[in-house]
Amino acid sequence: MTIAQTHLWWAWLGVLLGMVSGAAMGLFFHADHWLGGYGSWQRRLLRLGHISFFGIAFLNFAYANTAFIASAGVYAAWISPLLIAGAILMPSVCVLAALHKPLRHLFPLPVIALTGATGLLIYGGF
Numbered sequence: 001m002t003i004a005q006t007h008l009w010w011a012w013l014g015v016l017l018g019m020v021s022g023a024a025m026g027l028f029f030h031a032d033h034w035l036g037g038y039g040s041w042q043r044r045l046l047r048l049g050h051i052s053f054f055g056i057a058f059l060n061f062a063y064a065n066t067a068f069i070a071s072a073g074v075y076a077a078w079i080s081p082l083l084i085a086g087a088i089l090m091p092s093v094c095v096l097a098a099l100h101k102p103l104r105h106l107f108p109l110p111v112i113a114l115t116g117a118t119g120l121l122i123y124g125g126f
Contacts, residue, residue, distance in 0.1 A: 003080050007064035010087050014057030017091070021050045035098075042098045049094030056087045059114065066121065075124035082117035086110045 001009070025046060028034040035043040063083055089110035097104040 003076060004064045006080065007060040007083065010084055011057040011060035011064060014053045014060065014087055018050060018053030018057065021046075021053060021091075025050060041101060045094045045098035049091040049098070052090040052094060056083075056090055056114070059083060059118075060087060063117075063121070075120040079117045079120050079124075082113045082120070086114035086117065089113060 032038075035046065037043065060083055063079065089106075093103070093106045093110055096106065
């Protein structure tokens with residue numbers, strides 16, 4: 001599987017998981033006090049995890065297009081795994097932090113992965 005194909009796969013998986021997680025949460029959205037109410041920590045973090053599936057999927061779509069067009073530059077060996085790590089870590093950390101607030105300190109992990117991948121892509125040229 002090429003880099004472009006790998007990132008297309010992760011992108012579509014992210015879209016699917018975003019839809020499934022949104023549908024699952026949508027079963028309970030009508031309940032005013034579900035997970036402590038609309039503004040509660042748990043509910044906000046689960047919504048963030050749900051939308052991160054879509055947002056990071058679009059990063060993977062963009063990278064698949066970049067990798068296809070220009071072979072992703074000299075840092076492709078780092079960019080690809082960092083984007084995939086971000087796609088896994090961001091929604092995971094959101095759910096973990098929703099369940100146990102001190103785990104919010106893990107948020108630098110997906111942020112570093114995604115920012116690092118984007119920075120390397122720009123710095124290394126594409």
